[in-house]
Structure formats: structure tokens, C-alpha cells
């Protein structure tokens with residue numbers, strides 16, 4: 439059973455013990471603190487639904503603590519404990535967002551009632567918060583930035599498939615924008631005003647994943663304390679985004695195949711057959727074909743999911759998008775952090791253009807946001823990117839041994855660049871600043887493509 443957590447803050451030990459004893463008996467999980475600062479430390483690591491706070495404490499008083507706790511956890515419901523005659527302070531506390539106040543000495547039955555009501559109020563607030571988050575999620579902007587031919591290709595497929603109900607499989611390395619593209623497909627479809635629900639299929643054990651997808655009846659498994667609707671039910675009419683689809687266990691794959699084929703499913707532990715009209719978009723950065731060969735992914739499911747496939751190339755293969763993205767992320771970060779950064783210094787531009795971006799666009803976004811926060815002028819400067827400086831293109835940082843001839847060095851360097859570009863001759867020639875034909879040197883040096 440989920441235990442509700444109550445924090446008691448009072449400088450008087452006997453009072454703390456009395457209340458804690460009483461509330462524990464009522465089945466709550468109780469933590470006590472003897473001062474405001476003590477309470478704040480506790481609240482930094484742990485969430486409480488309700489806090490009982492003594493108004494009058496030496497040092498930080500109850501009112502000040504109330505303000506601090508609300509900053510840490512705006513949903514927390516605070517009940518002030520006041521001595522008789524301090525009505526004014528009690529009223530002030532209510533104005534500052536306390537849920538209620540009780541007079542000392544405390545009438546335990548009255549307290550119990552107040553705690554119960556405070557919990558109801560907490561749940562109402564949380565529900566509203568989730569609803570609001572879902573709405574925000576719905577209208578989150580799905581601007582896909584980029585002008586490379588790769589991104590234009592992605593966008594043209596997106597607009598062609600959006601109107602249909604076909605399944606779409608989105609592939610690409612981590613951080614390339616798979617979820618963003620999935621949202622765009624949904625946003626352009628006739629289902630746009632219905633839900634887009636992501637399910638992360640990785641990191642969930644089989645039963646929990648199935649319960650997430652199909653829901654469960656009460657008692658279907660240990661911990662299933664009440665009936666729960668699954669994502670298929672909730673997304674009815676809308677789109678389900680199966681993230682990391684390659685991680686779905688075999689058993690669950692069979693069930694998923696059935697829903698896709700018949701739109702029918704049962705909740706875990708349930709007998710009733712339910713129907714849902716759901717469009718499925720999935721994403722993976724795994725080699726599904728290999729998984730099929732290894733018999734850890736069903737081939738029939740693969741064909742069902744992969745009616746249309748969209749591949750998003752890694753950022754390092756479409757470097758012409760980088761500066762557009764930088765601009766976009768600067769604007770976004772400015773807005774979020776209330777700054778007015780205008781751009782990046784030429785030096786930063788150099789670093790950014792030469793970096794490999796293993797974490798792709800997510801990494802670039804983080805670097806830029808960090809730069810916007812740290813920058814002291816209106817351009818992000820090298821010093822604002824300590825992290826990038828550290829990892830900047832190790833593959834090209836190479837100190838040749840003093841015994842090397844110039845010819846050896848040339849050969850080594852060409853080889854490194856070739857490996858870095860995955861043996862793309864055009865790109866290598868560009869980096870090396872030589873004509874593609876000059877790479878004929880390769881033969882002269884005996885350079886051969888290897889797989890290491």
C-alpha cells in the first residue's frame with residue numbers, strides 16, 4: 439500500500455513524539471524535524487504530501503518555513519499549529535498558501551480530519567497538474583529545424599505518411615530527433631487533437647510493460663492494487679509511440695502483434711476483450727534485422743511496424759544543419775532563462791563544426807543551453823563550453839612520435855581522417871584540404887580500408 443508521507447516540524451520534542459505516534463497509528467509514514475533548516479534539508483531529498491508546522495519556533499519561524507517548503511514542493515499541504523491567540527499569524531499563513539491551521543493544544547481527532555482533507559486537496563492539485571502537463575505536452579512545439587537534404591527527405595516522408603494510418607518505424611542514433619519526428623507525424627495527422635502517448639519499452643520488466651500497454655485488473659499481479667487502464671485504451675483514436683521497440687520481450691511482442699492485426703486486447707488478468715483504434719509509431723536505435731536473425735525479434739511484427747521507415751542520419755553527417763540548430767537553441771534557451779544571447783564566437787563555431795556530436799542534437803541542445811546560462815557577454819565563448827573543450831575531437835588530437843618522417847605522419851593523418859569520416863572520400867578530402875583525386879595518395883601509401 440502506498441503510504442502517505444507526513445512531515446512534523448516542531449521545536450518541542452514531546453509535541454513531535456505525541457503527533458508522530460498518533461499519525462503512525464493511523465497508518466501514515468511520519469518524519470520529524472526539530473527546526474526549519476532541518477525540515478528543508480529533509481524536503482530536498484523526499485516529497486511529503488502533508489506537513490504539520492509549528493508556527494512559533496526559534497530561528498526560522500513557521501511562516502518562513504512555509505514559504506521555503508512551497509518553493510521546494512508547491513503541492514505540499516501545510517497545516518500550521520498555532521497557540522491560542524495568534525489568529526493573525528494563522529491568517530497570514532493561510533494567505534501564504536497554508537491549507538489550514540489547528541490550535542494548540544492539539545485535538546487529535548480534529549487533526550486527523552484536517553490531515554484527511556489536506557490529502558484530498560493534495561490529490562486534486564496533483565490531478566490538475568498532470569492534466570496541465572498533458573495539455574502542455576500536446577501543444578509542445580514540434581519544429582523540426584534543418585535544411586540538409588537528409589532532413590528535407592525526412593520532412594517530406596513525414597508529410598506524406600501523416601495523413602494515413604500506416605505504422606511508421608523511426609530509426610536513428612540516440613538524440614537524433616526520433617521522438618520529435620514521431621510527434622510531427624501525429625501533429626500533421628487527422629488524429630492531431632487526440633492523444634500522443636509515448637511508452638518507453640526499455641527498462642521495464644515484462645509484466646510492467648504489458649500492464650503499461652494493455653492495463654490490468656485489480657490483483658492481476660503482486661502490486662496491482664487497483665484496476666488500471668493501459669496505453670492502448672488511453673490512446674484510443676490517437677497515436678501510441680513505442681520508444682525503444684527493440685527491447686520488447688518476445689512474449690509481449692506476440693501480444694503486440696495481435697493488437698496491431700485485430701485492434702483487440704485484454705487487460706492483464708482480465709477476461710473482457712477490448713478494442714482500440716490506435717496508430718502506432720515506433721522508434722529504435724538497434725539493429726532489428728540482426729535481432730531477427732538472433733531470434734530475439736519477431737519477423738512478422740517487424741513487417742507490421744515497418745510499413746514505412748524513416749531514418750534520421752546522425753548530426754555529424756549533416757553538419758550544415760548545425761548552425762541553424764544553434765540559432766534555434768539559443769532562442770529557446772534565451773526564452774527559458776530570460777537571457778539575450780545573440781550568437782557564438784568564431785572560435786566556438788569552429789569547435790562546434792569540428793566536433794563529432796556522438797549524442798547528436800540532444801547533446802548540441804544541452805551544450806548551447808549551458809552556454810547561454812554561463813555566458814557573460816552576448817556571444818557564447820569557448821570558456822562557456824568547458825565540457826566540449828574536453829572531449830573535442832580526440833581522434834584528431836595526435837602527437838606523432840619524434841621518430842616519424844613527414845611521410846609517415848602524412849599517412850597516419852590521412853588514415854585517421856578516413857576512419858573518422860567512415861571512409862567517405864569527399865568528406866575526408868574536405869577535412870584534409872586536398873582534392874578528392876589527391877587521395878590517390880592512399881594507394882601510394884598502401885592505405886587500405888580496414889574494419890577497426
Ligand SMILES: Nc1ncnc2c1ncn2[C@@H]1O[C@H](COP(=O)(O)OP(=O)(O)OP(=O)(O)O)[C@@H](O)[C@H]1O
Nearest residue numbers: 581582583584611612613614615616617618799800
Ligand atoms: N531537427 C530538430 N530541430 C529541433 N530540435 C530537434 C531536432 N532534432 C532533435 N531535436 C531536439 O533534440 C532533443 C532530442 O530529440 P529526441 O528526444 O526526439 O531524440 P531521440 O532520437 O528520441 O533520442 P533517444 O534515442 O535518446 O530517445 C529534443 O529536445 C528535440 O526537441
Ligand SMILES: [Mg+2]
Nearest residue numbers: 613616617681
Ligand atoms: Mg527518444
